[in-house]
Amino acid sequence: MKTVKLFALSMLVFIGLASCSSDDDNTPTPVVANYSGTLNQLNNSGASGMVNIIVDNNKMTVSVTATGMVPNQPHPQHIHGKDDGSNATCPPTSADTDGDGIITIPEGAPFYGAVLLPLEDFPMADANGNVNYTKTFTLGENGVLTLEALGTLENRTIVLHGLNNGGSYVATIPVACGEITKI
């Protein structure tokens, strides 16, 4: 009798171990993914660049390299997206609905949506107009939105801002935009 019980117990342990090593156990699946985006100019800024994003569970590292930015000025930059999670895009020239030659933040919003995450601290372009930025955000902490709220990154865009207009620097004007793709 004892031998039978021990055998049954050892079988249970064996089954338990076997199920732990299978893929459909209760361990959360690690969320690790790489994304990139090509930054193209808006508003004839002459700016261009690349964005790389690495998501490793609740850590998200964003790298931005750009050229053709207004030198020696701080450049606001954000991940933009639509509230309903649908695909955000970079605005075409026709987004300038008032025809003043500048696509403003609100004129571009129907395409790239609202600001989801400011990529602070905003970088300062060097004397040649280059921006090099890398930062790791902890999602869901210190006011940074959660991975769930960030949603499907492929549906988000990156927008860089800051252009000389009418003889003065306007930090809000969009100067480059990139649609994010998974790699």
Ligand SMILES: [Cu+2]
């Ligand atoms: Cu923005």
